[in-house]
Amino acid sequence: MQLAERYLMDAVPRKDTIAFISTYDHPSRDSIEQTIRDAFPTYRFQSISVVDLVKANRRWRLPNLCYLASEYGAKITLRNATIRDSYYRTSYLYHRVRSTMADIISSQRHAFSFQVQSLFDTSVPDVPHFVYTDHTHLSNLGYSCFDPRKLRPRRWLRLENMIYQNAARIFTRSHNITADLMKHYAVSPGKIACVYAGANVPVESNYQVANNNYANKRILFIGNDWVRKGGPILAAAFTQVLRIHPGAHLTIVGASPDVNVPNCTVLGQLSLAELSALFAQSSIFCLPTRVEPFGVAILDAMLHRLPVVATSVGAIPDMIQEGVCGHLVTPGDAQQLARTLIDLLGDPGRCRRFGEAGFRLADARYRWPLVGARLRSEILSFFANPAPTYLPSAAFSTEAAISHSVLNKSR
16 A cells, blocks of 8 residues: 555544545446546445436426526527536536535545546535546637537636636546646646546457458447537548448448438447447448547547547547557548548558557557556545645636636627
């Protein structure tokens, strides 16, 4: 046991519990929870779901609907927000969740709290609080397709900023989010650490590709949100691909769009085992997404030794080195995507080299045990050198932290 951890447990023996808090049903939630459990095996564990907490408190519904109408009514009317998305993003629900956490998490019992994603502030005074996120709301400004009128209200942006200011440390999945925390929220660089993330689809130790040595010309797309993930762009590009490679085949997983394209199979939702088999049978993984906080399916493809063709947005440039393990294209450019796919399909040797290079990168960086080791090191480092007084602030002036131009756009 490292000195910082031993000191933490010996100094206050009752502080032997970690509060693991999921702020929404994140696809990697179970993997992250297991990662923290494995990283701190000597601690007790308390798992808390904000979604379950909100559902259990029915008395919050009516007042929250009133706040929903007040804070998002105009945006919903103008179709710049949806009721479903906005319901969990009112100032009322934000404050109710935070005050309730003080009844659940105790400075006498909890060594620290660990929050997944940044939709609520679940910090409690005198309990060091860590946030692990793959996105900030103002990161949307980095996407060319994002309409600033869809920014959440000024009040919510202030509350979001408090999440970061009240955290002992913030852990990100990619460097672009690290940069956005500093740029848009004035978070100190020393408070942030990029620890990356792991893949969702397990790869068997005896895994072998079954794609005729990358010559079977099968393209795989995985994504639940067909439009946001660039599905229509891929469908348009694939019709051009077929003119040069008439034997090419496109497989669509996750979404179930109505596409009228030859040599295309739509499979919808599949199990992880079925996904692994599809990776093995494909020559290229393609995700021409328009907006992508992280893109875990790209990691799955890399660990299955597939070359990747994706867009240069969000976290993807962290994963895909252009001309090394795949190609990066401009979002929304079907012509460029078609040319890239045509060129790569015609060179199985390059597909194989890209696939091997992608595997080496993913294997060295994007494994959950590696993420857990980074998280453990950062958390123990905090306890070894804590702030003089750690106490989440009751208020924080965000006028200096978030640019006025951004706030004005959100009105």
